[in-house]
Amino acid sequence: MRIARYTTGDDPAYGIVQGDPGSEVITPLAGDPLYVGLQPSGQPPVMLEDVRLLAPVIPRSKVVAIGKNYADHAKEMGGEAPAEPMMFFKPNTAVIGPFDPVVLPAGSGEVSYEGELAVVIKTITKGVKAENATECIYGYTIANDVTARDWQRTDGQWARAKGFDTSCPLGPWVETELDPTDLSIVTTLDGDVKQDGTTADMIHGIAKIIEYASAAFTLLPGDVILTGTPAGVGLVEAGQQVTVEIGGIGSLTNTFVRR
Template identity: 65%
Template sequence: MRIARFVVNDEPAYGLLNEDDTLTELVGDPLYGGVQPTGNTHQLDDVRLVAPVLPRSKVVGVGRNYADHAKEMGSEPPASPMLFLMPNTAVAGPGEPITMPAFTEEVSYEVELAVVIGRIAKEVPEERVPEVIFGYTVANDVTARDAQRTDGQWARAKGFDSSVPLGPWVETDLDPADLEISGRLNGSTVQDGTTADMIFDVPFLISYISQAMTLLPGDVILTGTPAGVGLLAEGDTFEGEVEGIGVLRNTFRR
């Protein structure tokens, strides 16, 4: 299933995306009430998609989880997952303009597979990780590179407002083991990889993170980016795509 969050007539709602590009509106938030269709349908073109999930507590990032990206950043692949946290105020939606903050001159894109947690999870064994996953979406881990270099901690560099676009929807039926993942800057492909190249795969990551912190429904895990990251400029458009999910598109402004 593909579950979107949208606004129609100034009212937010969740919907099930159908093959004919219509949305069947759902009762409440499917993370908490399950997928309960109403009798209302909307044309996809008649609504405004917003971030498909609002993290209730946190976004967890995983740094340098692709060896080729670690190499291009001048680092060795990590021996264990490099974790960092971003506030839920960093989340933005598909199609939303992303404002690059005044404190940075070097803002870059990072297309990533994002995991949406569906139930409370603590110390989850790897073999039971699928039980706690609600679905998957596309993320862009927008990063202020100069702040990342100078701050030591990554909170400001990766957690500023609108730095984590998510979308266009959540796909609940997906095997994350070997998916094509790509990024296009103004129509030109700049990132091209596969999730099979992750150093630490999704089951390991969720199990590892849940050993340190309780994951709650709606929490989002960013799983790292392949090589090819680069800088964004005023007016640029970046499209992140993950096989089996779709395309997340945003424009950037100062």
């Protein structure tokens, strides 16, 4: 089931997306399904082409991201993959939606795309074991872990490099019925394929990541986990467009701009 967050020009709404590509229809829901469930609002359906899609979830507190979770990406970044998940945070103020512009930050000259599978948490989660981790998952969406590489090198930590405003595009919706173990991840830059990988190559699987993260801090409904990126990351300039496509979900497109 595909759950979208969207607007027709009024307040944001949630709905169930159904139908074949090019003729999708949204059935409006009565509020955020994370908190009120899948209750129809009684409003008439709307065509997907007539709405503006928003980030499908606004994290209640945080985006938890995993670094170097694909061996080929760790190698291209000049290091070995860590023995345990390497975690960092992106603030919820970094989140934007499909087709929203990524604003290249002033002072950085090396901004890179990173296409990733994202996990959305549905329950308050603390100290969960890997074998029970799927019970905590609401669904999956697509992310672009935009990174200022020069800041990443010079700062000694990644808060600024990966947390600046607009550095976390999410979308186009949350897919609640999906086997995430072997999904294609393809990232294009102005139509040219730059990343072509599969979630089967993750070093640390989703269940382990949730166990590891929830041992350290409580995950809240709507929190998002970025699961790492395959090889092929590269720099992007103002005016260029990045699309991340993941099998079983769809695609997420954003254009990069200078303020």
